[in-house]
Amino acid sequence: MGRKRVPAGELFQAALDGDRSSLARLLSLIERGDDEAREVGRLAYPLSGEGYTVGLTGAPGAGKSTLTSAVIRHLRSLDLEIAVLAIDPSSPFTGGAILGDRVRMQDHATDPGVFIRSMATRGHLGGLSLATPEAVRALDAIGRKWILVETVGVGQVEVEVAGKADTTVVVVNPGWGDSVQANKAGLMEIADVFVINKADRKGVDETKRDLMQMLDLSDLPHDAYRPPIIATVGTTGEGIVDLWDAVLAHRAYAESSGVLAERRTFRLREELREIIAQRLGRKARQLCTGERWDELTDEVVDRTTDPWTAADEMLAGIDA
Numbered sequence: 001m002g003r004k005r006v007p008a009g010e011l012f013q014a015a016l017d018g019d020r021s022s023l024a025r026l027l028s029l030i031e032r033g034d035d036e037a038r039e040v041g042r043l044a045y046p047l048s049g050e051g052y053t054v055g056l057t058g059a060p061g062a063g064k065s066t067l068t069s070a071v072i073r074h075l076r077s078l079d080l081e082i083a084v085l086a087i088d089p090s091s092p093f094t095g096g097a098i099l100g101d102r103v104r105m106q107d108h109a110t111d112p113g114v115f116i117r118s119m120a121t122r123g124h125l126g127g128l129s130l131a132t133p134e135a136v137r138a139l140d141a142i143g144r145k146w147i148l149v150e151t152v153g154v155g156q157v158e159v160e161v162a163g164k165a166d167t168t169v170v171v172v173n174p175g176w177g178d179s180v181q182a183n184k185a186g187l188m189e190i191a192d193v194f195v196i197n198k199a200d201r202k203g204v205d206e207t208k209r210d211l212m213q214m215l216d217l218s219d220l221p222h223d224a225y226r227p228p229i230i231a232t233v234g235t236t237g238e239g240i241v242d243l244w245d246a247v248l249a250h251r252a253y254a255e256s257s258g259v260l261a262e263r264r265t266f267r268l269r270e271e272l273r274e275i276i277a278q279r280l281g282r283k284a285r286q287l288c289t290g291e292r293w294d295e296l297t298d299e300v301v302d303r304t305t306d307p308w309t310a311a312d313e314m315l316a317g318i319d320a
Helices: 008-016 019-032 035-047 064-077 100-104 132-142 155-165 177-181 184-190 204-216 239-257 258-289 291-301 305-320
Strands: 052-058 083-090 114-120 146-150 166-174 195-196 229-231
Touching: 008 019, 019 035, 019 114, 019 132, 035 132, 052 064, 064 146, 083 132, 083 155, 083 184, 100 184, 100 291, 114 132, 132 155, 166 239, 195 204, 195 239, 204 229, 229 239, 229 291, 239 258, 258 305, 291 305
Parallel strands: 052 146, 052 166, 083 114, 083 146, 166 195, 195 229
Antiparallel strands: none
């Protein structure tokens, strides 16, 4: 027999009361994206808004998961309760998340002050699941005021994470100079903090110099915030305190300057746009069925009707 189905409202209340299993099931509902996910969103939204998200992104192999684990260790030493969303590549067989990140963070698995969840990209452009904002909101609502979002670092994810996080940390490795130039525009737009991880290797000074030159040549106003460059060694924890100090400094700047409010407003506008687009897409798929759809498709194939005219006819009922 399968596990008993629990209403979203009951799961949400249990999660509020501290039940980790209910929180995990709540996030599964969010990933599924059906009516129950919408109910979770309605319940979580009024209780959210206090949490702060930190995105960690960078190319595969940059050591993001090891770095995230070191950050978790530091935050727990400060007695902060946190949540981590590890956005993993989708399994080609099940569509589910490959749990590599959680394996690498297993040292924290039994800590009640840490909640780690892997989420599948499900083929979404940029690697970020559409469920991510809702998952962040649910974690915020149940009291996790620091939420780390680690991305797979493929496709357009370096740009997308900026829209999902309050502070974005871009992780690179020594000897990354050529890639810095190749990715200059995107990185300059999203980075709030640069991290040179694996700084026990050769090439740290050269990489730092390349990043500084990028910043010098950027169009940033002279009085604008300038992303700091922090050297870390995730495996030993070296530089983690400096990294977190940089995150806190950016948060203070973002709050005082109004940048944080602007980002969150933009994020909500984009989320609303995505929700509407998703619902319209569902209606479009429903519309593209039936006898008249098949007839119009045949007419387009036979070139007796052009695609635009056929689309106009199918949409006429909606537009009326």
